[in-house]
Structure formats: C-alpha cells, structure tokens
Amino acid sequence: MRTSIVAAGFAACFILSGCGQNEPAAEPAPAAESPKKSLARQAPMYAGQEQVLSIQSGGVKPASGGGVDLEVKASTDGAGWTQVGFLPRVYAATPPDGIYEVDVVAQKPATPGAAGPTPVEVKSAWDRYTDGRVKGVKFISKTNEVVAMLPTGP
Numbered sequence: 001m002r003t004s005i006v007a008a009g010f011a012a013c014f015i016l017s018g019c020g021q022n023e024p025a026a027e028p029a030p031a032a033e034s035p036k037k038s039l040a041r042q043a044p045m046y047a048g049q050e051q052v053l054s055i056q057s058g059g060v061k062p063a064s065g066g067g068v069d070l071e072v073k074a075s076t077d078g079a080g081w082t083q084v085g086f087l088p089r090v091y092a093a094t095p096p097d098g099i100y101e102v103d104v105v106a107q108k109p110a111t112p113g114a115a116g117p118t119p120v121e122v123k124s125a126w127d128r129y130t131d132g133r134v135k136g137v138k139f140i141s142k143t144n145e146v147v148a149m150l151p152t153g154p
Helices: 002-017
Strands: 049-051 054-062 068-078 082-088 099-107 115-126 136-140 145-149
Touching: 054 136, 054 145, 068 082, 068 099, 068 136, 082 115, 099 115
Parallel strands: 099 136
Antiparallel strands: 049 099, 054 068, 068 115, 082 099, 136 145
C-alpha cells in the first residue's frame, strides 16, 4: 500500500510537470529605453529660488563674443515670480555629447499672486565656454525638459 501511494505521487508529479509545455513561449516585451543618466549635478539655489513650472520653447545661438545666447519661453506657478534666469549645472568633465544642462529658475513671490500658469520669457548670454565645446543646451524645469541645439554650418 505504501509503495502504491509513493508511485501514485511520482506519477502525479510527472504528469503535472508536463502541463503547459505545449503553449508557445510569450515574446518578451521590448525593454523601455532607460533615461540617460546626467553627468552633472544641480548647482545650489538661493533661498526662495525654484525651477519654473514648465518650458514651452528654448533656443540657443552663437554669440558674437564666442559664447552662446540662451532664450526660453516658460511658465511659472502663478503671478509675482521675479528674477527669472538660468542656473547652469556643474560638470566634472565635458559632456561627451556636448549638450550642457541648465535649470530655468525664478524667485518665488513673498505673497502668492493669482493662481494659474503665468508666461515668462528670459534671455541671457552665456560666455562660460567660448571654445566651441557647447553643441546644445538642455533647459530643465519642474515638469519637463527642452533640448535646443546650436545651428551647424556657416
């Protein structure tokens, strides 16, 4: 009796081990491309300074002095934000793709203004790198990023 129970157990295990092997193997889902890791670290912000809410457009063009001119159209969380500007991120070495990261920041109002996105525009010259190493700039806000490339050719 004991051997018949053991034999029935082995037979059940053998039968169950073959279940589901006739089904075709499911194709693995394509792996989502992982976000590119930044080689920069965020520069410290002053008290009350924060990234703008979002960026609608950004542009970069060569400046006559050898640097680049930056321009962004963005939105803040509400009215009353001041001192809108650029805060370049800190790099230990030149980025391999030549795209530098810049935070678009503004001074938060002491008393909140009207709620809702408020458009702002900021233009500034950036003459930190005049040797042609800047190929583009990634503008970073709270909710999105916009990459603007320098025009190539004459």
